[in-house]
Amino acid sequence: MEIVISSSMDELNLKGAEYFEKLLAAKPDAVLGLATGSTPIGIYNELIMKYRAGRIDFSRAKAVNLDEYIGLSPDDSQSYANFMQQKLFSQINIQPGNCYIPNGTADDIDAECQRYDRVIASLGGIDIQLLGIGHDGHIGFNEPGHSFEKQTHSIELTKETIAANARFFESMEKVPKRAITMGIKAIMNAKSVLLVAFGADKCDIVYRALTGPITPSVPGSILQLHPNLTVLLDDSAGAKLR
Ligand code: F6R
DSSP states (O other), rough: OEEEEOHHHHHHHHHHHHHHHHHHHHTTOEEEEEEESTTTHHHHHHHHHHTTTTTOOOTEEEEOOOOOOTTTTTTTTTTTHHHHHHGGGGGGGOOOOEOOOOTTTTHHHHHHHHHHHEEEEEEEEEEEEEOOOOOOOOOTTTTTOOOOOOSSSSEEEOHHHHHGGGGGSSSGSSOEEEEEEOOOEEEESSSSSEEOOOOOGGHHHHHHHHHSOTTTSGGGGGGGTTTTTTEEEEEETTTTOO
């Protein structure tokens, strides 16, 4: 595990983007496992700048996202499909047909989960998986207390996660309570993992995930077993690891 702690967000976001740049230079059709939320936005901005500067070509890249809210269609402004369009895909030259995200409005959610696992398998697995971490230790929407063996599945979000997500919605009632998430299994099968966390509110959970017991009560703790894990932390999130 490589841990980078820096006081400079610019440096961390640039470093994050450089992993993608190097990977795509070596493997133009790489499979990029992407995340939503506030954490990756700075890295996405760097990727957009690198694309505009002619330093990254996404034309053959594939993108698989971690998760999607159940009940929100891709054109809902709060869906993760829409987030990815706004924050990254519409600003780079990735092919729309190469961008995959679970369908939160599928009639049969279990069948959709199985379909998503087949998509990931058909792409040959994930080359780099970008992850944020929730205050309860979730990665993707793998909430505490579930088996590490799960593939893509539907999940009831915890009260803590619903409260954290509420900042993007008009009211608490509008925050989706369920999601489809890639399982820990696919995340752990990724060839490399980039875990990113910013802010003092992530300090405890980052410490527990990276140094505590490996347990489903802290889903991110499984990452200690990943053979190629890089962690990017700002000073506040990394305070207990200094
Ligand atoms: C998002 C995701 C989540 C977030 C986590 C942290 O696709 O899978 O695990 O990474 O909830 O969210 P932020 O970055 O908003 O603190």
